[in-house]
Amino acid sequence: MTVLEMRIANKVRSVTGVDPFKNTRKREYVEARSLLMYIYHKICRLNYSQITRVFQSQGKEMHHATVIHGLRNFEMYKKFNPKFNELVTDVLAQGSWGQTSQKREYIKQRLGDIPKDVIEEVYDIVSFEYRI
16 A cells, blocks of 8 residues: 555545444445546556455455455435535545646536536636636
């Protein structure tokens, strides 16, 4: 596990209050794992096998099909659990994962949540500043 992967896991652990590597099927753990998988996949660009190895290195029994399942259910958890959606925002917003590409990915993920009037205001600023 790299330093960045450990930092992200620690951030998920501190924000959710659970250890995503614990071998349990309780809802809060499953959702924390899904969030961690999502960040590893979308932000860190790890593939399914790499994510599986990270979890296995921390003692979590897992295979790539579990990662696929966790990633597929991520949006459902966000949609039907308002608290989970807040946790996602907290983890991503607090993370200084450093790279511009990762910050862009975070912004892309959040665009669907931005009200139309705010989008118009941001568009006006960006189009004026960057001459779109």
